[in-house]
Amino acid sequence: xxxxxxxxxxxxxxxxQEARLRCSPMKGHSHVYWYRQxxxxxxxxxxxxxxxxxxxxxxxxxERFSAEFPKEGPxxxxxxxxxRGDSAAYFCASSPEGGLNEKLFxxxxxxxxxx
Amino acid sequence: xxxxxxxxxxxxxxxxxxxxxxxxxxxxxxxSLFWYVQYPGEGLQLLxxxxxxxxxxxxxxxxxxxxxxxxxxxxxxxxxxxxDSAVYFCALRGSYQLTFGKGTKLSVIP
Numbered sequence: 292x293x294x295x296x297x298x299x300x301x302x303x304x305x306x307x308q309e310a311r312l313r314c315s316p317m318k319g320h321s322h323v324y325w326y327r328q329x330x331x332x333x334x335x336x337x338x339x340x341x342x343x344x345x346x347x348x349x350x351x352x353x354e355r356f357s358a359e360f361p362k363e364g365p366x367x368x369x370x371x372x373x374x375r376g377d378s379a380a381y382f383c384a385s386s387p388e389g390g391l392n393e394k395l396f397x398x399x400x401x402x403x404x405x406x
Numbered sequence: 407x408x409x410x411x412x413x414x415x416x417x418x419x420x421x422x423x424x425x426x427x428x429x430x431x432x433x434x435x436x437x438s439l440f441w442y443v444q445y446p447g448e449g450l451q452l453l454x455x456x457x458x459x460x461x462x463x464x465x466x467x468x469x470x471x472x473x474x475x476x477x478x479x480x481x482x483x484x485x486x487x488x489x490d491s492a493v494y495f496c497a498l499r500g501s502y503q504l505t506f507g508k509g510t511k512l513s514v515i516p
Contacts, residue, residue: 295449324502333410333495333506334450347502382449395504397442397449 293318295385295398296365303404304373312368312401316385323366324395325358328380340366373405408433412496412507419486419514427481427510429470429496437500439463439472439479444493444509453481453494486514 296315304310316323321342326334336350340360348358355373360366370377380402384395412429419425431439438457442450454463459474468483479496491514496507 297449322502324504326504326506331508333497333508334504336503336505339502350503384450394452397451399447399449 295320295383295396297381297383297398297401299401300399301402301404303406305406306374307372310370310373310377310403310405312370312381312383312403313365314368314383314385314398315365316383317387317396320385320387320396322386322388322393323360324384324386325366325368326382326384328382328400330379334382337368370403373403375405378403378405408437408498408500408505410496410498410505410507412494412510414508414510415493416511416513419512421488421514421516422485423514425481425483425486425490425512427494427496427512429479429481429507431477431479431496431498433477433498433500433505435500436474437498439470440497440499440504441468441470441479441481442495442497442506444495446492450495486512488514488516490514 323340325337328334338358339347355371357369380400382400384397386393409432440455441453443453454465456463456472462471493509495509497504
């Protein structure tokens with residue numbers, strides 16, 4: 292049973308370009324969470340999705356950021372018109388259910404570098 | 407809102423030394439508490455957890471006890487190994503979100 296798969300591992304973009312980060316949850320998991328880790332910081336919650344639904348996007352910046360988790364295929368975190376401050380490690384986690392004590396399984400992350 | 411404060415790193419220890427990484431939290435209600443470990447170039451892995459007061463989580467020789475009276479969840483290990491070198495994150499979960507501390511980098515030297 293493969294773990295949470297994120298790609299690419301490293302993504303380099305120039306200011307103003309778009310970044311697309313992909314996350315394939317573990318098999319059988321229908322809940323996906325995105326977190327961002329800035330240098331020297333802990334992970335910060337961004338968004339929580341179930342299949343075809345955004346449950347909580349309270350941690351997402353109001354502009355330029357969007358996320359989806361379609362019925363088929365991976366979850367996508369999209370950042371439009373990237374700026375240098377978007378440089379960070381972006382982690383995806385999944386769980387089979389959304390309960391408080393559900394264990395989250397994390398991917399290895401995508402390191403986004405904005406030049 | 408919820409918050410987690412853990413001791414600043416980096417922490418450097420010799421092999422077989424005793425490890426303590428302090429973690430305190432602020433939360434409403436009764437959160438679950440976690441320690442995650444991040445090895446270089448990898449994602450976070452759950453190390454241990456405790457879901458109610460006085461629970462002790464343990465794994466791979468690491469332990470932490472949920473202390474409601476002091477709102478703490480300190481991580482301990484009696485004898486560290488070089489392979490324990492990693493970044494350790496304390497976290498709480500009051501809803502579906504995890505709230506993380508900033509992480510403590512541990513380096514264990516032979």
